[in-house]
Amino acid sequence: MNVTLHVWRQKQGAGKGRMVRYEARNVSEDMSFLEMLDVVNEELIEKGEEPIAFDHDCREGICGMCGFMINGVAHGPVPGTTVCELHMRHFKDGDDLYIEPWRARAFPVIKDLVVNRSAFDRIIAAGGYISVSTGSAPDGNAIPVPKEKAERAMDAAACIGCGACVAACPNAAAALFTGAKITHLAMLPQGAPERPQRALKMVLQMKEEMFGHCTNIGECEAVCPKQISIEVIARMNHDFIRASWSEREAPYRADQPAGEPSAGGCQ
Amino acid sequence: MSAIAVDLKVKQGFRFYESTIGKKVVMAVTGFILFGFVVGHLIGNLQVFGPPEKINNYAVMLRTVPAALWAARIVLLLSVVLHIVASIQLTKLKWDARPVKYQIKENVGSTYASRTMMWSGPIIAAFVIYHLLHFTFGWRVLSPHFDQHNVYNNIIYGFQFWPASLFYIVAMVLLGMHLYHGVWSMFQTLGVSHPRYTPWLRRLALAFALFVAGGNILIPAAVLTGYLKPVMGV
Numbered sequence: 221m222n223v224t225l226h227v228w229r230q231k232q233g234a235g236k237g238r239m240v241r242y243e244a245r246n247v248s249e250d251m252s253f254l255e256m257l258d259v260v261n262e263e264l265i266e267k268g269e270e271p272i273a274f275d276h277d278c279r280e281g282i283c284g285m286c287g288f289m290i291n292g293v294a295h296g297p298v299p300g301t302t303v304c305e306l307h308m309r310h311f312k313d314g315d316d317l318y319i320e321p322w323r324a325r326a327f328p329v330i331k332d333l334v335v336n337r338s339a340f341d342r343i344i345a346a347g348g349y350i351s352v353s354t355g356s357a358p359d360g361n362a363i364p365v366p367k368e369k370a371e372r373a374m375d376a377a378a379c380i381g382c383g384a385c386v387a388a389c390p391n392a393a394a395a396l397f398t399g400a401k402i403t404h405l406a407m408l409p410q411g412a413p414e415r416p417q418r419a420l421k422m423v424l425q426m427k428e429e430m431f432g433h434c435t436n437i438g439e440c441e442a443v444c445p446k447q448i449s450i451e452v453i454a455r456m457n458h459d460f461i462r463a464s465w466s467e468r469e470a471p472y473r474a475d476q477p478a479g480e481p482s483a484g485g486c487q
Numbered sequence: 488m489s490a491i492a493v494d495l496k497v498k499q500g501f502r503f504y505e506s507t508i509g510k511k512v513v514m515a516v517t518g519f520i521l522f523g524f525v526v527g528h529l530i531g532n533l534q535v536f537g538p539p540e541k542i543n544n545y546a547v548m549l550r551t552v553p554a555a556l557w558a559a560r561i562v563l564l565l566s567v568v569l570h571i572v573a574s575i576q577l578t579k580l581k582w583d584a585r586p587v588k589y590q591i592k593e594n595v596g597s598t599y600a601s602r603t604m605m606w607s608g609p610i611i612a613a614f615v616i617y618h619l620l621h622f623t624f625g626w627r628v629l630s631p632h633f634d635q636h637n638v639y640n641n642i643i644y645g646f647q648f649w650p651a652s653l654f655y656i657v658a659m660v661l662l663g664m665h666l667y668h669g670v671w672s673m674f675q676t677l678g679v680s681h682p683r684y685t686p687w688l689r690r691l692a693l694a695f696a697l698f699v700a701g702g703n704i705l706i707p708a709a710v711l712t713g714y715l716k717p718v719m720g721v
């Protein structure tokens with residue numbers, strides 16, 4: 221099959237870019253979308269042109285590196301699928317495909333389809349962890365975890381941090397990502413001690429990173445390759461509201477550098 | 488937010504509202520108050536389908552305790568102001584959050600109503616101002632027959648002027664849409680979600696949206712079709 225691509229090309233360090241048209245010929249329907257781009261890139265290299273830059277790593281839907289918009293939908297038309305796992309059989313011969321990077325102030329374009337998602341790392345650094353003492357490994361079953369709680373934590377932990385939720389959201393909000401991380405730790409006993417502080421710090425960091433606000437419309441869960449439900453956003457709201465009511469001291473202080481949201485850039 | 492020097496206590500107080508969730512909580516709580524008012528208002532007004540004295544007496548009753556009337560008005564006014572201020576601040580954030588737009592963007596998971604809250608909201612606000620001038624203050628230009636003691640006739644004369652009815656009906660359709668998303672959304676904002684009852688919250692929102700829009704539209708519709716007529720000498 222043949223498809224026409226319209227790809228966002230932006231030079232590294234350039235503030236602006238533009239859509240460029242490419243013809244992808246003799247595409248096998250068994251190729252993944254990224255393999256199709258690999259073939260296009262090889263032709264470009266042969267012609268002495270700059271190949272299309274896109275992020276990828278595992279190519280099996282688990283690392284969260286890949287991702288761009290195909291015809292206005294994050295990760296393309298198949299629900300619950302990353303672009304690396306999206307196959308060309310889902311497209312028709314002669315299709316026109318518009319390929320754009322994630323668009324958000326918090327995700328500046330590095331080059332072509334590659335965006336900088338360090339803002340997510342800084343949200344995690346603000347509180348998406350548990351503090352554990354070093355020493356010998358504790359007994360695996362020492363802390364009971366109810367099955368249902370473990371399931372909910374696992375469902376949220378499925379988030380691979382790809383950024384499709386931000387890309388699909390009309391407000392460029394990071395609520396599904398942050399909600400997933402907060403829920404993942406909040407459901408487990410190990411996450412309980414830091415639960416209020418975590419919600420406060422991570423939610424404030426979202427704003428610091430210039431993500432927009434959640435309007436509960438559900439575009440994010442519709443494109444999430446891991447099909448995480450917006451229930452995690454309610455969980456985040458719940459934890460944040462509760463922590464705001466009940467906290468007794470400032471959640472971050474000058475002598476607590478790791479959690480200082482203004483540190484912006486700490487990894 | 489880099490200034491650690493800022494007094495932490497003061498910062499703590501403002502921090503809740505500073506977050507996007509804090510602003511949304513303000514929208515949800517004020518939205519809930521306005522929603523409660525809208526439902527109560529409709530139930531009161533449906534008395535227009537009873538004998539004319541009924542709604543006229545109801546209007547008198549509402550004004551028997553001026554302190555209560557003003558307390559309610561102040562709470563409502565405050566809610567409207569906070570709701571609008573928060574919505575403008577959030578919209579500003581949203582614009583800043585995506586400086587470069589997509590060439591193509593599809594909506595795959597959201598309702599039309601949920602994406603147009605910033606359209607339905609301001610139009611409802613414009614309608615509310617018009618509505619107050621029309622029926623509460625009885626501005627002569629809009630209500631030439633206005634009589635403070637005959638609410639029944641005011642409603643009927645008011646709606647016999649079809650452009651007024653049309654604006655009213657359009658605004659109520661938009662209010663229905665605003666509530667269809669809003670009544671569900673406020674639970675989510677406040678952190679209430681459960682696979683067992685969240686689907687019911689969505690149905691509840693739909694039911695209220697239909698009730699509020701439908702109930703309110705019934706009144707101008709009844710006037711325009713001649714079902715409700717002005718009465719003399721009440």
Ligand code: HEM
Pocket residue numbers: 433434435436511512514515517518519521522523525570571574575577604605607608609611612665666668669670672673674676677
């Ligand atoms: C009778 C009047 C109104 C009622 C009953 C009402 C009710 C609500 C409710 C319940 C919500 C949901 C809050 C949430 O998502 O947590 C909401 C959201 C919203 N309202 Fe209103 N509202 C009214 C008037 C207005 C007006 C006058 C505006 C004009 C600016 C407005 C703009 C919005 C916007 C933009 C949202 C979405 C907020 C967001 O999700 O970010 N509303 N409204």
Ligand code: FES
Pocket residue numbers: 275276277278279280281282283284285286287302303304305380
């Ligand atoms: S490349 Fe790892 S998820 Fe797609």
